[in-house]
Amino acid sequence: MSPNATGHAPKFVGTAWGLLVLNTLGSAGARTIVPLPRSLIQMVTMGALVAAFALALVGNLRVRIRAGAFLFLLTLLLVPSVISSASLESGFGALFRCARLALFVGTLWLLSRWWDGSPTFVRHHIRMYFAVLGTVAAGAVVSPGAAMPELYGGRLVGVLWPLTPPQIGQYAAVITGLSVLLVLGRRTDRGSAAVVIVPALALLALTHTRTATLGLLAGLALAIGSLVLTSAAARRFFVGAVLCAAVAAVGFGSALQAWFLRGQSQENFTSLTGRAKVWDALLAAPRTTSEYLFGAGLGDKSFGGLPIDNSWLAVYHEQGMTGVALVAAIVVVLGGVALLRPPSLSRACAIFLISYCAIASYTEAGLGDASPYLLHLAVAASLLAAPAAADPLAAPQVARRRVPRPARRSEVT
Template structure:
């Protein structure tokens, strides 16, 4: 008899008492939905591509992918079976705050469109939350989809190196087939490298398959010259592997070798590392974070009403005075106010607390890596308050921290009927 995946698979015949219940099956089309969500968050702004793509066409593709993701997720979950999730609950509250702040139209009608986009994004995650079981399923979808994106970047580099590393970006790697900026490429590379390393340590993939992903991703990361993504990769992996050190011999060996290699590299290649890190910038340009600090100071010094201070001006393009904000917390403050900052902080705090309270495991380590990476990257990248790759990273972390669906209780076998002799059935009353 077929088993409803929402109720869990029946226990195996050789299952022992105390074994963890088998997680519910995840439809293959869930990976397609996840890929469409990732396509939606790639954005439409970046360097010039080899074949010029109109921005309206790119926006049509990205928005169409989100509508397709929501429709497909709804098809897979027609009965609207959802699971409780503190992450999705807080994200929904952030959506409500965004709608309230955008209703004043201080940022124009585009704010309402962005609210509609965030609504579809959040609704799709609610529909997919049914299959969040604490396993690595969504980690694998995450790695596959972002590796495909990096494959397009590598293809653009092979076809036209000049377009892929233009002088406009200081010779840093950009997307030549799809408009991607260096920080975007670095973010995708750093995330999948860290997750793949953890899967190897957890014996969930072989080393050959992992090397196929890790080596080219590290090369692309180096070509972007992105400091924040590199720092997020190193610190995130240190925290994630540190959570496994007491229970995993493989994690202890990797941590020891990593520290040894880092020490040798710091001593032997200090000059080359310093040149890569500075990217040819002057000391003044480096100290103000490539001009970001000037935008931040101007944003904080701008006069605001009480409503703007608490609710913001509505969802916008994460810019101030025509310049990118490049800081998640200030972007949220500008668009969703202090209430938005409190909700975003609660999302990271709640996920981090749940991860710390869980016993050591591969799922916990992957969640710690994603949470710490997003926290570090939020200092020089915007996106925590709107539909973005960072919210997808945190959604994967939430799926890793979700408890497995409870298995259906086994049915007790019926007691065998005893044969009663005919003489025993007669009544003794005459």
């Protein structure tokens, strides 16, 4: 998207952010057109994280950081992660995941120097995830059958890079919401925004991802609501969106219901596609005092071989009640700071990201480990940061003021 005014962060910051995005794409998903060994994918994603850390460190050799509650609490989350993983109950992979989380948090600390409340990282976020969605669209064009397999109920998956429908839906929903807000804040033109929004919404519809759709609608409602009193464009958009929703509900109600149910039975729908059974089993499992407080160690967010698909229960299982308290504090602190800020575009984008992550946390895991959800919250933290003071070493030198010399007697006369 063509920015009108970006922050003053150097170009390598966007590259480092893109590498963080690559690291959080994961290695499990649909079958790709060209088979990619999982070990190769993990090597690429971990290499991206190491490269992001190195790039951020080289660009910030003096280690100048912007201290804040978000990064402080995220660093504290390493404590229960290490304590629980040190017992090796989840194997040596738990310690490896701890090291990955530590490197991830360290990179965020180094990049925090450029968190100044501007939409700089919003633009990096949109560009990176739009590129990821570009690979999904390209795969759907090259091999439509493989991109919408029966294994996933005909939902869109990534076949160039293994991506699941919930992942694609999440990325599409987030960049759609942020692009809409940039248009309302007049930080980009409608044409540039349409290039992002239209294909992203099309991909979201093809994934049939209910969580992402609800998160997008609720997040935008809250974000635009925060701008209604100060922005005429936000008021017009809000009224137009309400009218469009009413027309769609009347004219396309049955089609929307069919899309939402995805052909599931009532029992399957009420049990959240089987998630509730896993949650009940996890909560009923016996735990020692140590496991209750610090969890069983960082794992693959599964229980009994089945995905947990709930951020709070995944954190409870892997990092215990200590981890749950820290993650809750992160969300509450960011939300509280956003509510205390005066109305602005940055505040609206932060509200959208925080509310989206809070809604998605009910059916998606990721708030307790290196994941796109932590990147979303990091962008929110960058938007809520106070503008940094000018760096005296980076500021241009001011020319000396010339003092006029006294005139000679001959010049006066």
